Amino acid sequence: MAVQPEGTPCWADAMFADVEGAKSFYGDVLGWTFGASSSEYGNYTQAYADGRAAAAVVPPMPGAEGHSAWCLYLASPDAAATAAKIREHGGEVLMEPMTVGGFGTMVLARDPSGVVFGVWQAGTHEGFEATSGPGAYCWAEVFTREPATTDAFFSAVFPYRMRQMEGAEIDYRVFDVGGDPILGRMKMGDDFPPEVPPYISVYFSVANCDAAVAKATEHGGVLRFGPMDSPFGRFAALSDPQGATFAVIDTGTVQGEMPTITPVS
Structure with a gap:
């Protein structure tokens, strides 16, 4: 798939204290299957809909335990530049641009009203592979x-x-x-x-x-x-x-x- 235009929703993930419970729930409700967790990246586990990447689940990072929530990532050609724009227009950068291996670069942010969202600059991981059908x-x-x-x-x-x-x-x-x-x-x-x-x-x-x-x-x-x-x-x-x-x-x-x-x- 091609990299999505700037601002387009391109990925979603969520942190769960009970990752196995989340996998069981979403597997039953959305028909997802799950890949192997990656210990190198905090046991990040990708979900698949009909064999295509649909989302991911991950245990919370130390100190980030709390209410589980889905995070939507918006595509950016330059995560650092987008982070600067977020600050310039009154938003808050919760996580500075972080390169995730060769997969891409992520930012976590909050808009001035309190809406939390992510930014994703694609590398080898361009985002959603599942774009239609159940679970996508x-x-x-x-x-x-x-x-x-x-x-x-x-x-x-x-x-x-x-x-x-x-x-x-x-x-x-x-x-x-x-x-x-x-x-x-x-x-x-x-x-x-x-x-x-x-x-x-x-x-x-x-x-x-x-x-x-x-x-x-x-x-x-x-x-x-x-x-x-x-x-x-x-x-x-x-x-x-x-x-x-x-x-x-x-x-x-x-x-x-x-x-x-x-x-x-």
């Missing part, structure tokens, strides 16, 4: 209580053009790269408990949303929202048994008319 990354949405702050930050750091969803009760924008929609942004309303921090929700494809939800809850997951029909697919938001939130979507089951999404001047 499908979409992601930034949930923030400060949409104006988040919009200004991400569109300054990455070459995003923004479009607003019209006629909806929610405040929802789409970030485009080269005319292609690559990321959503949702304003967190009063239905989100105040203790829930801003975050990025990562969507994985499933063949049947309801069946995936049933498997997730059967194996200790918690249903947070849905299942719900939409013009984009039937989807649901979940937490896994270790507290990491994610979403599943069946893009083959659609209902309703596509919303109007207009450019933001």
Whole structure:
């Protein structure tokens, strides 16, 4: 596969205190298989959907133990330059550019509203190999209580053009790269408990949303929202048994008319 355009979601991983439990859960819910863990890189373990790299799981680094969460990485041609932009526009660099063997260079950062995300400058590891089918990354949405702050930050750091969803009760924008929609942004309303921090929700494809939800809850997951029909697919938001939130979507089951999404001047 080719290296993704700057700002495009290109990889996802999560830290779990119980890596074997995470492998069992996501193997059952998303059909993932797992490669051998790499002790040289902190027992990083890659997940595969139909034999193609889909994501990764890893135990927490010493001192980083805490709540499990999925991290979405955005592509960059120059991780150090992106880190400088993050600082310039009010964000925080949580992990300085770190070269991971010949695989690439990573950065961990937080936007001014508190959204944590990653940056990936590809080397031999270019990112998602699984781009369609059950278990593959499908979409992601930034949930923030400060949409104006988040919009200004991400569109300054990455070459995003923004479009607003019209006629909806929610405040929802789409970030485009080269005319292609690559990321959503949702304003967190009063239905989100105040203790829930801003975050990025990562969507994985499933063949049947309801069946995936049933498997997730059967194996200790918690249903947070849905299942719900939409013009984009039937989807649901979940937490896994270790507290990491994610979403599943069946893009083959659609209902309703596509919303109007207009450019933001």
